[in-house]
Amino acid sequence: MTMTLQVNDRLMSGKPYPLGAHWDGLGVNFAVFSANASRVDLCLFSANGRKELSRMPLPECTDEIWHGYLPNAALGTLYGFRAFGPYDPARGHRFNPHKLLLDPYARQLSGPVRWSDALFGYRLQSARGDLTPDRRDSAPTMPKAIVVDESFHWGDDRPPGVPWQDTIIYETHLRGVSMLRDDVLPHLRGTFAALCDPRFLDHLLRLGVTAVELLPMHAILQDRFLLERGLRNYWGYNTLSYFAPEPSYLATDQLHELKVAVRRLHAAGIEVILDVVYNHTCEGNELGPTVSWRGLDNASYYQLVPGDERRYLNDTGCGNMLNLPHPRVLQMVLDSLRYWVRCYHIDGFRFDLASTLGREHNGFDPGAAFFDAVLQDPVLSCVKLISEPWDLGPGGYQLGNHPPGFAEWNDKFRDTVRRYWRGDAGQRGELAARLAGSADLFDRRHRRPWSSLNFITAHDGFTLADLVSYSAKHNEANGEDNRDGTDHNHSANWSPDGSVEGPTDDPAILERRARVAQAMMATLLLAQGTPMLTAGDEWGRSQQGNNNAYCQDNALSWLDWKQAQTPQGQALLQMVRRLLALRRRLHAIGANRFAHGNHEPVPGIGDIAWFDTDGRPPSPEAWADPEIRTLALRRAAAPPRAERPELARPARIGQASPVQVTLVLLNAGDTDVVFHLPEPALGWQLLFDSSQPDLPEAGLPMAGVTVQAVPAHALVLLAAQAEPPRPPRPAMPARATSQEPTA
Structure with missing residues (x-):
């Protein structure tokens, strides 16, 4: 219900905390930060947001928080702010009371931004650029914040709490996952x-994933230049509000839709991770619009160029950077994160361009205020934290250097796996490190292998199907003459002369493409670390060679579920299910500690070892040979300890649990290869062959076999059990005698 107010209504002083608009049953308290404003007005609007009903100065400012309390204000009230102060871009100030400003703590928006020149704080046609303020009212084009009731009956909902070492992430887009579902x-x-x-x-559930990672679902500002081309910002890395969900994702305009979705995912045992963008906002550089932070306090919210405060630091490549070293800006980010955990029961966050979040005035610092604040927070330190460990600024590539407690997107895993299976020279030493959890990057400060978030594809770049179908990007649909998107895809179209880009009817090319794609998927799911699947890769989704589909809110980006029902889609889907089931069975693969070959769970069998096709460890010269494209990896591990030892079944005296041994054989060459299996001889069982993914485990008996053929462009998995040394029997107590002691 939206209240109707008269122009002569007045505000009481209210309180400076909590920030935002909060209803207490009798009225609404409004609080907003601005260190440099001379006055902040609260503006109230009609139910449809078209008419401004009242404009009232917030009567108090406490510790740079402007605040006021409106008695009798009801839930559903639509509001915005106008901020007064100097319009002096050279000093970093861009106050313009003609611009309606969105509350940075708005928890629901009345709709999208409607583009107009009035959204800009400066006169667009002025010869002085952004130095001349614009006096048009932007309220008709701006969404309004809505005062909301956050109550919801969660029942017995609780976080699934999947341990990191058991986590399988499925990256998807909230909109794209269902737009082509005929059964919805x-x-x-x-x-x-x-x-x-x-x-x-x-x-x-049938696939075997434990968490969905959703591309940004915070409210976004659609880019004007994309709308003018008939395109849209699909990915959503253009945040308009850090507390409000994107309005277009709500079917009924009710916030409880998101809570119901999380509740049902939790009931299925699936965690929900949000991709969040706290490195920059939608307001862009000095030529961007004024919709919120810029108009409230530009000099506080953004990092400006020292000595030239008219300009913005831009290590993100998106026009601006939030000023996280400022305590109120850092507070906004932390308040936002806690809000999504407490209000929506979100289980974790993936931080876009996280190196920007760790930038202090002297550059990237793993002990930056943001990291310290998150890791000591009693709410945020208990959820999953994932960083994208790079940005475009100096020293921005920080893979492996984020603090313990964070997992990191491992692009070295991505590039190495792509290059190895493409047949590039000199890749097997690098692949060995990536398969072992990238210990060279993460085995420090008591970090665990799950810190390496492994992926071969993501929303940004080729899909798995396109990775083996295109040698170059094909982004013409984006309207940028194919200049956008990376040129370093490490892909191939696998035609004999490289001339067949994309779809083909040639069965030999299709078979080879499928073979390589299956090998790459198997490598991802059998490597140590946290695997991430990109939605649709499990059945071979294509984007027609577009490796930067950020603006393609259409069938090019949406998941085509009919393709999953084709014979090819079903075959790949069944293979992914099988591999994830094997990963759950084989604790040697998902071990929660790094292995370095200095521990023997069984005499003569180290926890990790590498072998050549002759069954012997590679010599230094063999490791350095760039033309060898085969590798064998053996891992051995005892069953993991129970998280609650009191529930574990006690072993019998003199009995120990068998040690699990796995052997992964990889052949990225063009011809079949025979591997001699390493000593000691074990009763190996063939569990998986990526060239024949539907072959049952019992399809090839392995008793007494000492060699194994591996087809070209294929991965084979063997497993065995080995008996560890028996624990010593406890000493028996001495028998008592019946003789009485003598005096």
């Missing part, structure tokens, strides 16, 4: 309601 009602497609559709939950 049209008005629900692309919304939170479709995210928790039982058929989608069943797909995730």
Whole structure:
């Protein structure tokens, strides 16, 4: 219900905390930060947001927080702010009371921004650029914040709490996952309601994933230049509000839709991780619009160029950088994160361009205020934290240097796996490190192998199918003459002369493409670390060679579920299910500690070892040979300790649990290769062959076999059990005698 106010209404002083608009049953308290404003007005609007009903100065400012309390204000009230102060870009100030400003703590928006020149704080046609203030009212084009009730009956909902070492992440787009689902009602497609559709939950459970990672779902500002081209910002890395969900993702405009979705995912045992963008905002550089932070206190919210405060530091490549070293800006980010955990029961966050978040005035610092604040926070330190460990600034590539407690996107894993299976020279030493959890990057400060978040594809770049179907990007649909997107894809189209880009009817090319894709997927799911699947790769989704589909809010980016029902889609889907089931069975693969070959779970069998095709460890010269494209990896591990020892079944005296041994054989060459299996001889069982992914485990008996053929462009997995040394029997107590002691 939206209240109706008269122009002569007045505000009481209210309180400076909490920030934002909060209803207490009798009225609403409004509080907003601005260190440099001389006055901040609260503006109230009609139910449809078109008419400004009242404009009232916030009566108090305490510790740079402007605040006021409006008695009798009701839930559903639409509001915004106008901030007064100097318009002096040279000193970093861009106050313009003609611009309606969105509350940085707004928890629901009335709709999208409607583009108009009035959104800009300066006169667009002025010869002085951004130095001349614009006096047009931007309220008609701006969404309004809505005062909301956050109550929800969560029942017995609790976080699934999946241990990191058991986590399998499925990266997807909230909208794209359901837009082509014929079995979902049209008005629900692309919304939170479709995210928790039982058929989608069943797909995730049968696949074996434990968490969905959603591309940004904070409210976003659609880029004007994209709309003018008939395109849209699909990925959503253009944040308009850090507390409000994107309005277009709500089917009924009710916030409880998201809570219901999370509740049902949790009930299925699936965690929800949000991709969040706290490194920059949608307001861009000095030529961007004024919609919120810029108009409230530009000099506080953004990092400006020292000595030239008219300009913005831009290590993100997106026009600006949030000023996280400022305590109020850092508070906003932490308040936002806690809000999503407490209000929506979110299980974790993936931080876009996280190196920017760790930038202090002297550069990137793993002990930066942001990291310290998150890791000591009693709420945030208990959820999953994932960093994208790079940005475009100096020293921005920081893979392996984020603090303990964070997992990191491992692009070295991605590039190495792509290059190895493409047949590039000199890759097997690098591949050995990546398969072992990238200990060279993460085995420090008591970090665990799960810190390496392994992936071969993500939303940004080629899909798995395109990775083996295109040698170069094909981004013409983006309208940028194919200049956008990376040129370093490490891909191949696998035609004999490289001339067949994309779709083909040639069965030999299709077979080879499928063979390489299957080998890469198997490498991802059998490597130590946390694997991340990109939605649709499990059945071979294509984006027609577009490796930068950020603006393609259409069938090019949406998941085509019909393709999953084709024979090829079903074959790949069944293979992924099988591999994830094997990963759950084989604790030697998902071990929670790094292995370095200096521990022998069984005499003569180290916890990790590497072998050549002759069954012997590679010599230094063999490791250095760039033309060898084969590798064998053996891992051995005892069963993991129970998290609750009191529930573990006690072993019998003199009995120890068998040690699990796995052997992965990789052949990226063009011809089949025979591997001699390393000593000591074990009763190996063939569990998986990526060239024949539907071959049952019992398909080839392995008793007494000492060699194994591995086809070209294939990975083979063997497993065995070995008996560890028996624990010593406890000493028996001495028998008592019946003789009485003598005096």
